[in-house]
Amino acid sequence: MLSFIRWISRRPLRLLHGAGSLLGWLAWAGSSSYRRRCRENADLAGLTRAQQRAAIGQAGRLAAELPWLWLGPAAQPIERWCRWQGAELIDEALQAARGLVLLTPHMGSFEVCAQAYAERFGARRPMTALYRPARQPWLRELEETARARPGLATAPASLAGVRQMMRALRKGDTIGLLPDQVPPEGMGVWAPFFGKPAYTMTLATRLLLQTGATLLLMWAERLPGAQGWVLHVSAPAEPMPAQAADDEALQLACAAFVNREMERLIRQSPSQYLWGYHRYRTPRDSLPT
Helix, strand or coil: CCCHHHHHHCCCCCHHHHHHHHHHHHHHHHHHHHHHHHHHHHCCCCCCHHHHHHHCCCCCCCHHHHHHHHHHHCCCHHHEEEECCCCHHHHHHHCCCCCEEEECCCCECCHHHHHHHHHCCCCCCEEEECCCCCHHHHCCCCCCCCCCEEEEEEECHHHHHHHHHHHHHCCCCEECCCCCCCEEEEEEEEECCEEEEEEEEEEHHHHHHHHHHEEEEEEEEECCCCCCEEEEEECCCCCCCCCCCCHHHHHHHHHHHHHHHHHHHHCCHHHCCCCCCCCCCCCCCCCCC
16 A cells, blocks of 8 residues: 555646546545535535535545655655745744744645645744544554654644643744644533534644744645645634633633634635534544553
């Protein structure tokens, strides 16, 4: 399997995106549970049928481009494929040296966000990105090897990873999180997401409250014709809650705030969100040490 992935990584991005679009439709046709989840999630957000059809192909493109992103850009930097909108916000945050939290939904090519940041800003302030290790040993090793690059470190979804991110922020560095990822049991609260309760991580906002770091939002728009990506960076549309009646109320208010911000980004390009992601599932495990 690893040899096949390495072979895939050397194919042209245009070919991979074409094959990925077909892959997305094959996954749609082959799994009734996947079809149902995509439709239910997209209907909650009010997507048209045309937008839902477009999202099927985009999900396949995401999967097909991963080998190219993991194993290809060592010889050709990802920056040449990227355009930035809002990079000055990152510049300002890094100059403040209070630490930076970048939140990215399961939208567009979120793998590009970390790589593009590392190439452009990593020499000034490296990024630590949270990830959940794959269950398969060979895939876990591939992810860890492919994601290790100058200016970019990874932190596992564990207590050790949380401490690693806290240290990074205390030094004034950057961390990256996918806040619409379902966290382990005990690491989230139930908050509305497109009108339906979703178990939402509290880690990002707890880190912000404890460190006083800057919060920015970022996502990578996949351009048609394999032309690359546009990195969209923005500040939140509203201030994050800083106080409430008690800690439980504060964490619920913060989680609802994060979900509203994610909804705002997703509505910018709903066809590039992963509507097949099991966003509303109940968490099954506790945070490992």
